[in-house]
Amino acid sequence: xxxxxxxxxxxxxxxxxxxxxxxxxxxxxxxxxxxxxxxxxxxxxxxxxxxxxxxxxxxxxxxxxxxxxxxxxxxxxxxxxxxxxxxxxxxxxxxxxxxxxxxxxxxxxxxxxxxxxxxxxxxxxxxxxxxxxxxxxxxxxxxxxxxxxxxxxxxxxxxxxxxxxxxxxxxxxxx
Numbered sequence: 001x002x003x004x005x006x007x008x009x010x011x012x013x014x015x016x017x018x019x020x021x022x023x024x025x026x027x028x029x030x031x032x033x034x035x036x037x038x039x040x041x042x043x044x045x046x047x048x049x050x051x052x053x054x055x056x057x058x059x060x061x062x063x064x065x066x067x068x069x070x071x072x073x074x075x076x077x078x079x080x081x082x083x084x085x086x087x088x089x090x091x092x093x094x095x096x097x098x099x100x101x102x103x104x105x106x107x108x109x110x111x112x113x114x115x116x117x118x119x120x121x122x123x124x125x126x127x128x129x130x131x132x133x134x135x136x137x138x139x140x141x142x143x144x145x146x147x148x149x150x151x152x153x154x155x156x157x158x159x160x161x162x163x164x165x166x167x168x169x170x171x172x173x174x175x
Contacts (some may be wrong), residue, residue: 005054008164014153026156031123033159034116040166041108048175049108053165058098063162065103068111074155075122081138081148088139
């Protein structure tokens with residue numbers, strides 16, 4: 001287990017260009033996240049779900065709900081990039097969203113079911129894209145120009161990153 005609790009799988013490091021095999025691996029990571037996340041939180045008590053994965057970090061419950069929020073935005077952003085001419089997307093305040101009641105106290109089953117449906121739709125759509133669609137771009141006000149390929153890598157990493165927060169916490173606490 002890495003010592004850095006904030007980045008348990010390391011920081012995001014995208015490839016400049018992706019092969020079809022690279023894309024498929026990322027899509028498969030995104031497709032597999034719902035079942036891996038469900039397994040990771042299965043049987044956790046409310047007290048365990050309300051345990052932060054690190055000092056000043058989100059709770060397991062907030063991480064699960066954050067994945068639903070973030071990946072909803074990711075799906076929309078990728079579809080905008082694939083269907084519009086270099087759209088500018090709207091950022092959102094992840095921390096403020098994580099402090100809302102639906103992130104702090106709602107049952108994780110709500111987001112687990114949502115993530116499962118979202119990821120099935122999202123990955124079905126990504127598998128239907130031609131190679132040119134992955135090179136299309138968007139503008140992020142803070143990050144600048146991004147491509148669908150970049151976002152694909154980012155959200156494959158993002159799911160694994162937050163899954164590791166949950167699984168590493170469970171391992172450290174022997175849950």
